[in-house]
Amino acid sequence: MTTATLTSGLMAVRPEADATPVKETDMAATSAATPALVSTPDNSVSFGEHFSNFIRAVLPPLIGFALVIGLWALVAMKSADFPSPAKTLDAAVVLFSDPFYQNGPNDQGIGWNILSSLKRVAIGFGFAALVGIPMGFIIGRFAFMNSMLEPIISILRPVSPLAWLPIGLMVFKAADPASTWTIFICSIWPMILNTAQGVQRVPQDYLNVARVLNLSEFRIITKILFPSVLPYMLTGIRLSIGTAWLVIVAAEMLTGGVGIGFWVWDEWNNLKVEHILIAIFVIGIVGLLLEYLLLLIARRFSYGTN
Amino acid sequence: MNAIVKVENVGMAFETKKGSFVALKDVNLQIRTGEVVSLIGHSGCGKSTLLNLIAGLTLPTSGVMLCNGREIAGPGPERAVVFQNHSLLPWLNCFENVYLAVERVFSAKEGKEALRARTHAALEMVHMGHAAQKLPHEISGGMKQRIGIARAFAMEPKILLMDEPFGALDALTRAALQDELIGVMAKTGATVVMVTHDVDEAVLLSDRVVMMTNGPAATIGEILDVKLAKPRDRLQLAHDPHFAECRAAILEFLYQKQMKKAA
Numbered sequence: 001m002t003t004a005t006l007t008s009g010l011m012a013v014r015p016e017a018d019a020t021p022v023k024e025t026d027m028a029a030t031s032a033a034t035p036a037l038v039s040t041p042d043n044s045v046s047f048g049e050h051f052s053n054f055i056r057a058v059l060p061p062l063i064g065f066a067l068v069i070g071l072w073a074l075v076a077m078k079s080a081d082f083p084s085p086a087k088t089l090d091a092a093v094v095l096f097s098d099p100f101y102q103n104g105p106n107d108q109g110i111g112w113n114i115l116s117s118l119k120r121v122a123i124g125f126g127f128a129a130l131v132g133i134p135m136g137f138i139i140g141r142f143a144f145m146n147s148m149l150e151p152i153i154s155i156l157r158p159v160s161p162l163a164w165l166p167i168g169l170m171v172f173k174a175a176d177p178a179s180t181w182t183i184f185i186c187s188i189w190p191m192i193l194n195t196a197q198g199v200q201r202v203p204q205d206y207l208n209v210a211r212v213l214n215l216s217e218f219r220i221i222t223k224i225l226f227p228s229v230l231p232y233m234l235t236g237i238r239l240s241i242g243t244a245w246l247v248i249v250a251a252e253m254l255t256g257g258v259g260i261g262f263w264v265w266d267e268w269n270n271l272k273v274e275h276i277l278i279a280i281f282v283i284g285i286v287g288l289l290l291e292y293l294l295l296l297i298a299r300r301f302s303y304g305t306n
Numbered sequence: 307m308n309a310i311v312k313v314e315n316v317g318m319a320f321e322t323k324k325g326s327f328v329a330l331k332d333v334n335l336q337i338r339t340g341e342v343v344s345l346i347g348h349s350g351c352g353k354s355t356l357l358n359l360i361a362g363l364t365l366p367t368s369g370v371m372l373c374n375g376r377e378i379a380g381p382g383p384e385r386a387v388v389f390q391n392h393s394l395l396p397w398l399n400c401f402e403n404v405y406l407a408v409e410r411v412f413s414a415k416e417g418k419e420a421l422r423a424r425t426h427a428a429l430e431m432v433h434m435g436h437a438a439q440k441l442p443h444e445i446s447g448g449m450k451q452r453i454g455i456a457r458a459f460a461m462e463p464k465i466l467l468m469d470e471p472f473g474a475l476d477a478l479t480r481a482a483l484q485d486e487l488i489g490v491m492a493k494t495g496a497t498v499v500m501v502t503h504d505v506d507e508a509v510l511l512s513d514r515v516v517m518m519t520n521g522p523a524a525t526i527g528e529i530l531d532v533k534l535a536k537p538r539d540r541l542q543l544a545h546d547p548h549f550a551e552c553r554a555a556i557l558e559f560l561y562q563k564q565m566k567k568a569a
Binding site: 205206208209211212213214215219223224227228 | 361363380381382383385386387389391393395397398406407410461
């Protein structure tokens with residue numbers, strides 16, 4: 001099945017990202033910060049300079065989008081099945097003029113579909129954080145637990161979360177908690193591993209300070225361990241939410257109900273290809289927003305460690 | 307003689323993949339209350355190892371280490387450490403970094419107001435009162451080290467251990483901080499053990515300079531008494547014959563008797 005290969009392909013990319021969580025955050029943060037710099041008002045810079053900066057920041061992405069839309073229009077002209085950009089835009093206008101209508105359980109507005117997908121992601125993700133973060137602390141702090149659990153995690157982590165879907169269906173006997181369950185499974189690994197790595201990488205200097213001051217275990221956790229691990233934890237969370245958003249679409253295609261993934265499948269059955277294209281954009285934009293939101297949070301908690 | 311720290315026949319060996327590596331062997335040293343002792347030697351001579359042993363961050367593989375007549379079994383706030391890289395917690399501002407130490411040492415006896423007053427006094431002592439609310443990454447390297455020193459002094463330790471405290475600073479900042487330290491030591495009468503690789507710094511600040519032989523199995527080679535009146539002024543000392551003698555003695559030890567083989 002195409003969805004399954006797609007997901008597992010993306011999972012394979014993840015370990016590299018795990019290896020350098022902080023660096024990645026920094027790079028992403030700086031690249032995200034560049035457009036903000038351009039818009040900062042500065043009296044010493046003339047209007048003309050502002051304008052040229054603005055053009056330099058905005059022009060390349062615009063060209064990129066224009067190329068994609070041009071290519072798309074070309075394909076649409078050659079193929080009878082493929083809707084043109086204009087037709088898709090028309091369909092999108094209709095779709096988003098009433099995003100929250102409800103005509104029974106299988107025919108709801110796109111807003112409801114997005115929201116119910118987000119809700120599943122939030123629940124599965126929340127449970128994963130509740131279990132994964134404390135587990136990461138335990139694995140990071142105690143070498144015994146690390147050696148005990150590491151091989152298990154190594155075997156389970158590369159498995160596509162969709163492989164766990166039947167188990168979810170069997171245990172919960174319902175589609176909705178089963179797809180939440182797959183989100184839980186796919187979110188938990190990055191959280192465990194990044195938290196554990198963060199705990200293992202608490203600088204020895206800080207621990208020496210704790211030892212010299214003879215701080216209590218409570219103070220060590222609140223003043224040294226937790227703030228030091230937080231950036232790693234947030235990276236784990238960010239990676240998790242990215243995969244969770246990938247997986248929910250696939251899971252919903254398999255389980256049905258209300259949700260953006262199911263909606264894609266439904267529209268395929270209705271042969272409304274323009275709606276599928278709209279869904280692809282919407283999924284992409286929501287994923288981007290989720291990532292950006294977490295990046296903002298991460299930046300709030302990244303201290304200039306040097 | 308009231309020695310606060312006694313190091314008797316101490317040896318330190320590290321287990322490595324190639325077998326055991328003897329870093330220190332037969333080290334004997336007594337540190338008296340109120341004196342300032344520098345440990346100097348080529349890199350790799352185990353001077354930081356000796357300091358870590360006194361701090362209790364590592365434990366010796368042989369011999370006895372006593373502080374105040376009791377065996378050193380681990381680190382503790384009566385032996386405060388100023389780390390080379392300042393080791394301030396980046397998520398706490400300067401005030402909070404110092405307060406964390408003050409709170410640990412004095413909260414059993416004193417109220418919050420007194421603890422805050424102590425913290426402010428320590429920051430003022432190193433002239434950093436203005437930066438109390440700043441985070442470490444917002445201030446310069448020299449300022450960070452001042453905060454590190456304030457944190458150590460604020461604990462009113464029996465002995466203050468400094469591991470190349472100014473090693474990471476440029477020459478001008480280093481001189482400013484040395485003068486600062488001279489002032490603080492004069493005010494508090496602190497007992498200080500300091501690791502350094504700077505000959506001038508050793509003579510300027512210390513009552514005794516402990517010169518260590520090259521490792522492996524390093525030990526104390528010579529001990530030099532610096533008989534210069536305190537408080538010392540670096541400009542006057544530049545023309546002082548005893549200062550020059552001390553400098554020469556250390557240089558001779560380091561570059562003739564303990565010439566390091568070309569690495």
